[in-house]
Amino acid sequence: MSRWEPNARGRLEKAALELYSERGFEQATAAEIAARAGLAERTFFRHFADKREVLFGGAGELQELLVHKVANAPDSLAPIDAVAAALEGLGAMFEQRREFSRQRQSVIAANAELQERELIKLAKLSAAVADVLRRRGVADPAASLAAEAGIAVFKITFQRWIDETNHPDFGQLVRESLAELKAVTAGE
Amino acid sequence: MSRWEPNARGRLEKAALELYSERGFEQATAAEIAARAGLAERTFFRHFADKREVLFGGAGELQELLVHKVANAPDSLAPIDAVAAALEGLGAMFEQRREFSRQRQSVIAANAELQERELIKLAKLSAAVADVLRRRGVADPAASLAAEAGIAVFKITFQRWIDETNHPDFGQLVRESLAELKAVTAGE
DNA sequence: GCGAGTGATGGCAGCTACTGCCATCACATA
DNA sequence: TATGTGATGGCAGTAGCTGCCATCACTCGC
Numbered sequence: 001m002s003r004w005e006p007n008a009r010g011r012l013e014k015a016a017l018e019l020y021s022e023r024g025f026e027q028a029t030a031a032e033i034a035a036r037a038g039l040a041e042r043t044f045f046r047h048f049a050d051k052r053e054v055l056f057g058g059a060g061e062l063q064e065l066l067v068h069k070v071a072n073a074p075d076s077l078a079p080i081d082a083v084a085a086a087l088e089g090l091g092a093m094f095e096q097r098r099e100f101s102r103q104r105q106s107v108i109a110a111n112a113e114l115q116e117r118e119l120i121k122l123a124k125l126s127a128a129v130a131d132v133l134r135r136r137g138v139a140d141p142a143a144s145l146a147a148e149a150g151i152a153v154f155k156i157t158f159q160r161w162i163d164e165t166n167h168p169d170f171g172q173l174v175r176e177s178l179a180e181l182k183a184v185t186a187g188e
Numbered sequence: 189m190s191r192w193e194p195n196a197r198g199r200l201e202k203a204a205l206e207l208y209s210e211r212g213f214e215q216a217t218a219a220e221i222a223a224r225a226g227l228a229e230r231t232f233f234r235h236f237a238d239k240r241e242v243l244f245g246g247a248g249e250l251q252e253l254l255v256h257k258v259a260n261a262p263d264s265l266a267p268i269d270a271v272a273a274a275l276e277g278l279g280a281m282f283e284q285r286r287e288f289s290r291q292r293q294s295v296i297a298a299n300a301e302l303q304e305r306e307l308i309k310l311a312k313l314s315a316a317v318a319d320v321l322r323r324r325g326v327a328d329p330a331a332s333l334a335a336e337a338g339i340a341v342f343k344i345t346f347q348r349w350i351d352e353t354n355h356p357d358f359g360q361l362v363r364e365s366l367a368e369l370k371a372v373t374a375g376e
Numbered sequence: 377g378c379g380a381g382t383g384a385t386g387g388c389a390g391c392t393a394c395t396g397c398c399a400t401c402a403c404a405t406a
Numbered sequence: 407t408a409t410g411t412g413a414t415g416g417c418a419g420t421a422g423c424t425g426c427c428a429t430c431a432c433t434c435g436c
Contacts, residue, residue: 004403029391041415043413046414049394115311116308144344145341145344145365146372149340149373181337184333186370196385218422231385233422234384238422
């Protein structure tokens with residue numbers, strides 16, 4: 001494996017996840033990751049803005065997917081239900097890479113800097129969802145709040161999906177979490 | 189102003205906010221901040237874990253305050269209402285430092301790394317609120333969801349409070365945002 | 377008053393993340 | 407075969423951050 005092997009980016013992502021798992025995020029240097037991928041450190045930073053970003057290559061696709069699903073949800077659905085329906089549709093994608101997701105999440109859970117990066121990705125997701133809700137005609141601050149609430153449902157759902165040992169259905173967990181949220185915010 | 193002047197930490201916080209405002213977070217070095225505070229770079233890193241943390245000295249107090257207020261909210265209040273009541277009680281604290289808050293928030297808004305730090309502080313706030321809700325007898329995932337929803341209300345409220353030019357009342361904004369959230373999550 | 381102890385500070389060496397700049401390489405195309 | 411293009415490597419340099427040790431101001435027991 002040397003220069004001009006295909007899929008340098010993918011090799012870097014794989015090498016990084018392995019090294020971060022083996023010895024922790026802080027103990028792995030960018031040079032080591034690059035070496036394991038058969039590349040130079042300089043090349044690592046050409047593919048990824050920093051050491052953390054290598055774990056978040058999928059964030060863009062996830063956002064596009066979610067935005068697309070919210071945009072295409074039936075007009076009859078209330079904002080929060082449109083977001084929840086879109087979240088349910090993410091199940092297939094996650095189920096497919098469950099083991100990868102678990103490993104990645106365990107690395108992130110062990111390091112605060114990675115959690116920060118994860119949180120800003122979720123914040124951008126929330127902002128994008130708020131945008132598409134506004135395009136559906138939802139006014140502010142309702143659009144922002146519905147988006148934030150939807151992402152909160154996503155966070156809790158994903159955590160439960162990772163933690164549960166008996167492979168629960170992602171969509172089912174979304175529906176349960178949404179019902180809990182509605183129960184919790186029902187009042188007056 | 190030299191060695192052994194009192195309140196080194198406070199001087200560093202002030203110098204940092206000034207420098208970050210004047211030329212941006214990335215363009216200000218830790219050595220410069222320390223010099224402006226009459227201290228050495230080494231001393232800066234003894235008071236703050238990193239360059240960002242110097243802007244978040246108040247996060248701990250805020251969390252204690254909020255947790256205390258949620259814990260002492262009337263038992264009759266539903267979880268989300270207990271959190272909202274606690275948030276309303278934060279108004280006095282913010283109104284007192286409105287100009288500081290605006291300047292600080294403008295610095296944070298201009299830099300992604302600072303936003304990441306802010307988000308993890310809010311996540312910790314949410315976790316602490318979830319904890320105190322559990323101590324109030326709220327089960328999971330309701331406790332986590334109520335906390336996340338409450339912090340979402342806080343985020344939107346704070347943003348509106350900063351943006352509005354005509355000095356709105358913080359508590360009033362909390363009540364409005366909560367009402368919007370309830371409207372948005374009311375369903376089926 | 378005086379010496380030991382304590383906590384805050386400064387200085388310095390060193391590692392690593394990250395960047396700018398330029399050379400080099402593999403490949404496509406004319 | 408020449409030439410352009412995009413990906414890569416090498417290297418120097420900056421800045422964030424840490425470990426280690428010396429130094430300084432203050433306190434307390436005597």
